[in-house]
Amino acid sequence: xxxxxxxxxxxxxxxxxxxxxxxxxxxxxxxxxxxxxxxxxxxxxxxxxxxxxxxxxxxxxxxxxxxxxxxxxxxxxxxxxxxxxxxxxxxxxxxxxxxxxxxxxxxxxxxxxxxxxxxxxxxxxxxxxxxxxxxxxxxxxxxxxxxxxxxxxxxxxxxxxxxxxxxxxxxxxxxxxxxxxxxxxxxxxxxxxxxxxxxxxxxxxxxxxxxxxxxxxxxxxxxxxxxxxxxxxxxxxxxxxxxxxxxxxxxxxxxxxxxxxxxxxxxxxxxxxxxxxxxxxxxxxxxx
Numbered sequence: 001x002x003x004x005x006x007x008x009x010x011x012x013x014x015x016x017x018x019x020x021x022x023x024x025x026x027x028x029x030x031x032x033x034x035x036x037x038x039x040x041x042x043x044x045x046x047x048x049x050x051x052x053x054x055x056x057x058x059x060x061x062x063x064x065x066x067x068x069x070x071x072x073x074x075x076x077x078x079x080x081x082x083x084x085x086x087x088x089x090x091x092x093x094x095x096x097x098x099x100x101x102x103x104x105x106x107x108x109x110x111x112x113x114x115x116x117x118x119x120x121x122x123x124x125x126x127x128x129x130x131x132x133x134x135x136x137x138x139x140x141x142x143x144x145x146x147x148x149x150x151x152x153x154x155x156x157x158x159x160x161x162x163x164x165x166x167x168x169x170x171x172x173x174x175x176x177x178x179x180x181x182x183x184x185x186x187x188x189x190x191x192x193x194x195x196x197x198x199x200x201x202x203x204x205x206x207x208x209x210x211x212x213x214x215x216x217x218x219x220x221x222x223x224x225x226x227x228x229x230x231x232x233x234x235x236x237x238x239x240x241x242x243x244x245x246x247x248x249x250x251x252x253x254x255x256x257x258x259x260x261x262x263x264x265x266x267x268x269x270x271x272x273x274x275x276x277x278x279x280x281x282x283x284x285x286x287x288x
Contacts, residue, residue, distance in 0.1 A: 004016045006126055007130045009051075009126075009127050009130065010045065015122070018105065019043075020035075020036070020103050020105070021103065022103045024100070024101055025044065025070055025073075025101060026070070026098055027067070027073060028073075032063060032067055035063040035104060036106055037061045037062065037063050037064070038062065038106055039057075039059045039060060039106070039116065040058065040062045040106040040116075041055070041056070041057045041105050041110070041116065041120055041123065042055070042056055042062060042104040043123070044069070044085075044101070044137075046092055046096055046100050048096040049092070051135070052136075053088075053089065053136045053137055054089070055120060055135055056069075056138075057117060057119070057120040059111065062104050068082040069083045069102075072088075072089035072092075072100070076157055076159070077090045077148075077149050077157055077159050078149060079149045079152040079157070080148065080149055081152050084140070085138070087148045088143070088148065091142050091146035094146075094160075095145075107119060113288060115282070119277065121274045121277065121283075122275075122278055123274070124270050125176075125272075125273070125274025125275060128176040129177075132175060132176065133175070134267060139266050139267060140169055141170070142169050142170055145160060145170075146167065146170070147159065147160075147161055169263070173264055173267050174256075174258050174259060177191040177193065177268065177271045178191065178192030179191055179271075180192035182275045182278070183279050185222075185223060185224075185276050185279060185280075186215075186225070191272060193213070194255075196253055198251065198252045200248055200249070201216070201238075201241060201245055201247045201249050201251050202242065202247035204238045204241065204251060207234055207239070207253070208255060209233050209236070210233075210234055211257075211259045211260055212231065212253055212259065212265075213253065213254055213265065213272060214228070214229050214230075214237070214238060214251060214253035214254070215229075215251070215284075216229075216245065216249050217250050224276065225284040226284055226285050227241075228269060228272045228273050228276065229269065230262075230265035230266060230269040232262065238253065256268055273287065
């Protein structure tokens with residue numbers, strides 16, 4: 001990707017990729033038969049709402065994956081399988097109507113899972129940065145006034161919240177990181193966070209139990225990083241890494257006060273993985 005169109009997330013050349021034309025997600029319109037059948041990445045928008053509704057990927061068939069997402073047109077809210085975002089789109093359809101559209105890409109090496117997931121993370125991260133908000137349905141989110149279905153095996157079908165009910169997945173997420181020193185993944189100010197000084201994993205003792213994010217790398221070969229992660233308890237998570245990885249690897253962490261829920265930590269983690277991909281054109285070595 002030499003020339004990046006980063007701001008127009010509806011454009012045919014967004015992020016330097018060749019996106020397909022926008023096509024209706026509604027099975028009744030017959031457009032899904034025109035979607036490619038190979039692995040790839042897709043974006044979803046609703047014509048009555050600003051921004052993107054969802055960004056996703058599949059290692060199988062784009063057409064098949066989007067037909068699963070089209071479960072949002074069922075009479076009842078669908079389960080989170082076969083598509084985890086279908087309940088969220090179903091809720092949007094109740095409030096704004098049926099006008100979802102999809103557009104897809106099949107980048108080079110898209111059959112490689114790690115690369116495909118890294119591109120997906122980069123697209124979500126750049127969308128967060130450029131729009132200042134989250135996509136509607138990523139990170140297990142759903143719009144206000146609705147609760148999500150569970151998996152089919154659980155048998156719980158979601159729908160509108162009853163009066164007085166609450167749903168944690170409607171809670172506000174966190175905004176995009178500042179992207180300070182975004183091209184320096186081992187910097188102590190990378191992406192605007194306050195990272196601790198790097199230490200060997202052998203020293204991963206006495207750490208805080210706060211929520212936050214962390215990174216692990218090889219001092220002799222720092223890029224790409226080895227791993228980027230998030231945890232609601234940095235002490236426990238990094239202690240497990242010390243036990244399971246080479247203790248000579250370096251680690252550094254950043255406490256994120258507002259990341260008190262998993263979807264918020266995942267949003268910050270996505271920004272980091274996305275920024276890493278834009279610098280190195282790869283995921284961290286052991287990511288995904």
